[in-house]
Amino acid sequence: MRGKTAIVGAGLSEFGEVPGWGHFELMAQAVERALDDAGLKKNDIDGVFAALSPAGLVSATVSEYLGLHPKVLEGTMLGGSSFINFVQWAALALDAGLCEVALITYGSNARSGGRRPGGMVPTPYEAIYDMRLVNGYALAAARHMHQYGTTRVQLAEIAVAARGWAAKNPKAMVRDALSIDDVLSARMVSDPLTVSDCCLITDGAGALIMTRADRAKDFPNKPAYVLGVAADASHDQIAQMEDLTVTGAARSGPRAYEMAGMGPSDMDVLELYDAFTINTLLFLEDLGFCKKGEGGGFVEGGHIAPGGGLPVNTNGGGLSCVHPGMYGIFLLAEAVEQLRGTAGARQIDGAETALVHGNGGTLSTQVTAILGTENTL
Amino acid sequence: MADTIGLGPDQIYRDNLESGEFKIQQCADCEKYVFYPRHLCPHCGSSSLLWKSASGRAQVYSTTVARRRPDRGGDYNVCIVELEEGPRMTSRVEGIDPDQVTIGMALRHAIADGGDAGPFIVFNPDNSGEA
Numbered sequence A: 001m002r003g004k005t006a007i008v009g010a011g012l013s014e015f016g017e018v019p020g021w022g023h024f025e026l027m028a029q030a031v032e033r034a035l036d037d038a039g040l041k042k043n044d045i046d047g048v049f050a051a052l053s054p055a056g057l058v059s060a061t062v063s064e065y066l067g068l069h070p071k072v073l074e075g076t077m078l079g080g081s082s083f084i085n086f087v088q089w090a091a092l093a094l095d096a097g098l099c100e101v102a103l104i105t106y107g108s109n110a111r112s113g114g115r116r117p118g119g120m121v122p123t124p125y126e127a128i129y130d131m132r133l134v135n136g137y138a139l140a141a142a143r144h145m146h147q148y149g150t151t152r153v154q155l156a157e158i159a160v161a162a163r164g165w166a167a168k169n170p171k172a173m174v175r176d177a178l179s180i181d182d183v184l185s186a187r188m189v190s191d192p193l194t195v196s197d198c199c200l201i202t203d204g205a206g207a208l209i210m211t212r213a214d215r216a217k218d219f220p221n222k223p224a225y226v227l228g229v230a231a232d233a234s235h236d237q238i239a240q241m242e243d244l245t246v247t248g249a250a251r252s253g254p255r256a257y258e259m260a261g262m263g264p265s266d267m268d269v270l271e272l273y274d275a276f277t278i279n280t281l282l283f284l285e286d287l288g289f290c291k292k293g294e295g296g297g298f299v300e301g302g303h304i305a306p307g308g309g310l311p312v313n314t315n316g317g318g319l320s321c322v323h324p325g326m327y328g329i330f331l332l333a334e335a336v337e338q339l340r341g342t343a344g345a346r347q348i349d350g351a352e353t354a355l356v357h358g359n360g361g362t363l364s365t366q367v368t369a370i371l372g373t374e375n376t377l
Numbered sequence B: 001m002a003d004t005i006g007l008g009p010d011q012i013y014r015d016n017l018e019s020g021e022f023k024i025q026q027c028a029d030c031e032k033y034v035f036y037p038r039h040l041c042p043h044c045g046s047s048s049l050l051w052k053s054a055s056g057r058a059q060v061y062s063t064t065v066a067r068r069r070p071d072r073g074g075d076y077n078v079c080i081v082e083l084e085e086g087p088r089m090t091s092r093v094e095g096i097d098p099d100q101v102t103i104g105m106a107l108r109h110a111i112a113d114g115g116d117a118g119p120f121i122v123f124n125p126d127n128s129g130e131a
C-alpha cells in the first residue's frame, strides 16, 4: 500500500463561526474548494467517504447533495478519527481499481447550530453517572498525573504551544496570547482540565481528493503520498480501557511506521488530534517521541511550540484553530499544506514527511497515517 | 424458546440489582471476572460465564470532579472504580465532597435508586479499616 495513492486535492470551508450554514452546506463549500484545488469536476468523484455525528446514511446524503452515483460508499463511524481511517479504505479501494477519484469529507455547524459534540450513543454503564466526553479525558489526565507526576503546568504548555501556532495561522479561530497562568486560572470543567485544556467548538468542513499515485502528478498541486496508515480500537467506554495512560496509538503507530518503513525520528511535522491537552501528551508518548510517562517533561519549555524542537499541531490544533465536533479531516488538510510548502508563516522548512494521528470517542479509536512528498517514495 | 435460553446477561444483572444483589460474572474457563455483563468472556471467548456475588470492595482507579453550575445541581464526582475481583466500572463516590475523592481510596458499594432507569451501583469510602 505504501506510496500507491495520494491526496491530490484539499479544501476547507469557511470555519470558526459561520452562522446560517448547515452541515452539508459547509461540506459542499469544502468539496467545491477541494475540486478546484485538484482541477476536477464533481462528476469525476466515484468514491464517497463521509461521516457525521450522529451517524445517519451520511455518504448517501453527501452523494445526494452533490448529485453523485458513486461506485464506492463508505461511512464507518469511528468518531473524530473516521477521516484518517477513510484514508486507509480509500487507498485500498483506489488501489484495487474499485474507484478512480475518492472524496473524503466532513462538515458540521456544531457552534452556530448549537449542537454540542460528543453525540455518541450513550452507553448503559456510563450514562447513569452523567459521564460526559470531557470527564473521560479528565480521568485519563488524572491517572497520568497520579502515575507519572505529570503536572497541570505541563498540560498547560500544550495549550500554550497550540496557541503559538494559531497566532501564525490567519485562519485560526482563536489567536490572542495565552499564558500558562491563563490556562491554570481558566474555568475548571472537569478536574484537572480547565476550559483552556479543551478544544474549541466551531463550525467548519473539510474535503480531500485521493487518487492512485500513477496519476497523482497530473494534478496542479504537489501530491501528499500515503506511506502508511493503521487503526486500533481499545474500548468504547473508557472504564473498559486497559490502562488509561496508554492509548491504541501505541499499536496503530508502530504498524503505520512499519508500512512506511520509517520511525518517529523521520517525521518532520506532527498533526495530533488534540481534543484535550492530555491527548497530545499521550500521543507523543505512544507514537514514540518520548518514553511513557515522560510526555510532561517533553513538552516543557515550548518544545512543541513554534521555534521548539518538534513542530506539533502547526495550524493551532483543535485547541486553538478549529474543532467542529470531529476534527480528523483538518489534521490531514494541515499535513497536506505542510508537505506542499504552502503553510505561510507556520510552514516547516523542507517538510517531507508528516505524521497525522486521529482519535475518536473517549480515546477509543486511534488511527495513524504517515504522508510524504514525492522525495519519500 | 424463552424457557431454555433464559434472559440475557444485562437483564439478569439488572434483575439482581432490583433484588438488592450486586453480582458480576466469572468465566468458568479462564476464571477471570467480567464487568459489564456479557454473553462472551472478553478474555477467552467462553460463553460459560457464572454469576458471583461481588464483594463490593473496590478502590478508585481514577477520579474527576465534573463541574456543574449550582443551579443545575452543582459539582459531582465521576470515577473509574477497580473492583476487588479485577474488573473496572464507571461509578461515583458518594458521602464525601467530589473533590475529596482520591485515586487508591478504599470503597464499599451501595445500590442507588435510579428511578425509571432502575437501581445502579455507587460507592462510599470504606472506613472499616480493613484492606
Ligand SMILES: [Zn+2]
Pocket: B027, B028, B029, B030, B031, B032, B041, B042, B043, B044, B045, B046
Ligand atoms: Zn474467559
